[in-house]
Amino acid sequence: MTGLRPACFRFTRLALTLRALLWLQEVHRKMQTLAALLLATPAQHPKGLGLKPGDRVLLVYPPGLEFIVAFLACLRAGVVAVPVYPPDPRKMKKDITMFIAVASNCGAQVALTCGMYYNIKKIAAIKQKLTLGRGQPSWPEHLSWVVTDDLVALDVDAALWRKPDDAPSARDLAFLQYTSGSTSAPKGVMLSHGNLNHNLRTISSALIAGRDTVVVSWLPQYHDMGLIGAYLGTLFNGGTGVYMSPFSFIKDPMLWIRLMSKHRATHLQAPNFAYALCARKVDRLEGATDVNLSSVRHMINGAEPIQGDAMDAFYKAFAPFGLPPDVVKPTYGLAEHTVYVCGSGAQRLWVDKAILENESVLQPVLGSNIAARRAQLKEMIGCGIPSRKDHGIDLRIVDPETSKEQPDGRVGEIWISSASKAGGYFGDEMKEISAAAFRAKIVPSSDGDRSAEEASTEYLRTGDFGVIFQKELFICGRMKDLVIIRGRNHYPQDIEATAESHEELRPGCSAAFSFSDGADDHDAEKLALVAELRDPDIKNKASLCGRIRSAIAREHGVKVTLIVLVKPRSIPKTTSGKISRARAKKALDDKQLDVLYRNEDMIGDAPDNGDGDEQLEGAVGDAEMDRRAPAPTQSGAPAAQGASQKVDAPPQEVFQFLLSEVAQLLDVDKAVLNPNTPLQELGLDSMALTQLQGIVNQKYHVNIQEEVLYNEATTLKSLQVALCGGNVGASGAGQATAAAATLSGESAPTRAKKPQKLVCGCIAC
Structure with a gap:
């Protein structure tokens, strides 16, 4: 990567307070130190890892700035970074299963992480062996876990740094981006330094980003849109990045909005659901006079199907706070093309659904016919004009059966060729799949002459259906079953x-x-x-x-x-x-x-306890690790955890509040909710449960302990009992227990007389 200019990274918490800050000089120093230690042998330095260029390394970090230092160190050393979601053993078995599959597929022998996550993993592994975890997937035993917290602070001899002429080339593999794939066959997209450079330049040009760019993002750092768009893009342009945990956003979407205002954000990214969610939660800003969104210039809407209604609702909700018109930009991209393909969609069309589905033709419906035929129509959102001239992105619409290019207005598979196109999927077992997906050639429609360049061009088959109309790309759906x-x-x-x-x-x-x-x-x-x-x-x-x-x-x-x-x-x-x-x-x-x-939705039909079915058993907190580690007290003794704080409200009032909020999350009448049915069976997924945690926190200033929140057996009634009986941690009452570390990078504020340095995830605050 070239063209780096002074940049600043900030990481925030729920209370809008700064938790960590990194200037470019500090990023560079830490990156150089860690890069040197990655390559140094134990003989050269006692902390040397002895890796070689091309070796794969897992990056397993909860939200925080340590991840970006580790990622850049891998790029500098020529070591192949493999960002992965940090499994939370408390919740979903799939997390650890996919982690094992990725580690096996890429052949990594080393995993970089922070001290807090390492301790969490260690405790979880011990509890799994000693309690209820028998027969469950376990952490890969071949992995060597390395905590980078102290390594980046070491004073490393400059002689250990690699010489400039040994720097990775554009063709060298930079990192593996694991994308959709089953746990039995994960797909690691091979992205080179050249891919990364081209895509970052394309994004910078298309979004008119520069030194004055201010990014505010909650996107996961292991996800392509978050990693490249929010983190690396900021660094590439020399701008400023302000980051928060995805968990913080789900708990309080308005924190994202307030951070935009506070830091005068210019460029933002989020999937469609986030815009809809923010629009629904705008009432939390009622009476706010200090929110000003007039600085916003570009908001990417991508990563999932884009809905016009969601964008309309977002504009309606935040125009009163100064949000400029037309800043939300429908965008198309995919990991196999690094991340970005095209954006700044301008057209919104209503088309005949039957003709689109049955004849594969986009036929717009205009004027007064729209209202009368709404049920037969589908709204199509343009995702911008692919630029072959400016960015070298050659996008074609191709019949997937004949491999012949389709005319404008006719639906086909999206094929792309550019310097951002990845080299394929990692692993010998993926060679045939890679050849079919990344080296497709267009069959000429006639026997007419084609240039040698056209005949030899190899395209990425995206697996997405699309159509070009008036030069703009419209996404119709997915060929694959993702x-x-x-x-x-x-x-x-x-x-x-x-x-x-x-x-x-x-x-x-x-x-x-x-x-x-x-x-x-x-x-x-x-x-x-x-x-x-x-x-x-x-x-x-x-x-x-x-x-x-x-x-x-x-x-x-x-x-x-x-x-x-x-x-x-x-x-x-x-x-x-x-x-x-x-x-x-x-x-x-x-x-x-x-x-x-x-x-x-399981609403109304949910079984009451005792219907003869096997009961959900095993409290998550017993079977697995507690996310909240005890925080140190001033005396040095660990603080007690648990029930020192409870909701100061009548139990029936608390129950009615919970009932109303759960009904709103599920979009049902509260009368149909069974208070003795587990929340997960009612239909609350992990995102909805996290939202409920934030709602309760805002209302009562207490934080639901996660062994209660995510317990499979937790019901509306048992949650009310836990809140009123004190089985929660205080988030605003000054108990040190509530400032305990969490995987989400969150901690509750304390009112200690002296400032304490508490470790929150892997971020000191």
Whole structure:
């Protein structure tokens, strides 16, 4: 990477206070030190790791600035960085399963992390062995874990630094970005230094970013849009970055808005659901006179299907706070093209849905016909004009069957060739898949002459359907079965496997897919599951759906909005005997499935305790580690945890508040909620539970302990008892216990007489 200019990174907390700050000079010094130690042998330095250029290294960090130093050190040393989601053993088994799969696939022998996460992992591993974790996936034993907190502070001899002529070249592999893929076959996109440089230059030019750029982001640092768009883009342009944990955003979306105002943000990025969520929570700014969004110049909306209603709601909500018009920019990108393809979409069209789906032609409907035909129409959001001239991005719409280019207005697969196109997927076992996906060639439509360059150009097959209309790209959908809910990718095979672990379902006979009913959430996509029953006459189908929903929420962190149980041998299959998810979805839409039972949101049908089903057992806090480690007191003794603080309100008032808030999160009437049904079975996924935690914190100034919040058995009633009985930690009352460290990088403020240096995640504050 070249062209680095002075930059500043800031990391904040829920109270808008600064928690960590890094100037470019400090970033550079720490990066050089760690890069030297990555390559140094133990003989050269006692802390040397002895890695070689090209070796893969896992970066396992909770939200914070330590990650970016480690990532840059890997780039500097020529070591291949592999950013991964830091598994939280408290919650979803899939996290550790995917972590194991990625570690195995990339062949990493070393994992870099911070001290707090290392201790959390160590405690979790011990508890897993000693308590209820037998038979569950465990941490890879071959990995050597290295804590970087102290390494970056060492005074390393400059002689250990690599010489400039040994610096990585544009063709050298920079990092692996693991993208959608099942846990059995993760896909690591190979991105070179040249890919990264080209994409950052393209983004900088397209967004008109520079030294005056101020980014405010909550996006995960291991995600391509967060890592490249929010972190590396800021560094590349010499701007300023202000960051917060994704958990902070979910708890209080208005923190993102307030930070934009406080730091005069210019460039921001988020998936579509975030704009809809902020619009719904704008009432939290009621009466605020200090929020000014007039500095905003560009807000990327991407990473999932873009909804016009969500953008309209966002503008309506925040125009009174000075948000300029037309700053939310629909954008298209994917990890296989580093991240960015094109953006600043300008057109919004209403098109005939039947013609689009049946004839693969985009036919706009204009004028007064829109209101009269709304049910037959689909709104299409333009994602900008791909620029071959300015950015060297050659984007074509191609018939996926014939490999022939399609004319404007006709739907086909999006193919791309540019210097941002990745080298393929990592691993020998992925060579054939990489060749098919990254080295496709367009077949000429006629026998006319083509230049040698055109004939030899190799394209990336994105797996996305799109169409060009008046030079602008419109995304029509996905060829592949990837499910994207709230900006997060879910592989349907994994969800189906979890569902089919229930013996009442026929193995290999379920289909998971996303759908949009247009009823709420600005037409956001939701998750549906269609599954065949072994025995159509089984009792307690509602109970079965509850257990399936709970298992999927626990292992994948996503809510199943709709579960449909059907007769054996009734789900559509391909000629090779595989489930056809697209046909199953269409059959559901057309009411052509042999439906035995339909369960939506589990509201009203949720079983009461004691219905004969096996009970959800094993408190998460007992089976796994507690996220909150005891904070040091001034005497040096660990502070007691737990029930020193409770809600100062009548229990019935607390219950009614919880009932109303959960009903609002689920968008149902509170009268249908069963107070004795586990929250996860009611339909609260991990994001909704985190939102509830933030809502309670804002209302009562207490923080729900996470072993209570994420316990599979927690109900509305038991949560009310926990809050009123003191089984929570104070977040605003001055107890040192509440300032304990968390994976989310959060801590509650204290009122200690003397300032204390508390470790929050891996960030000292």
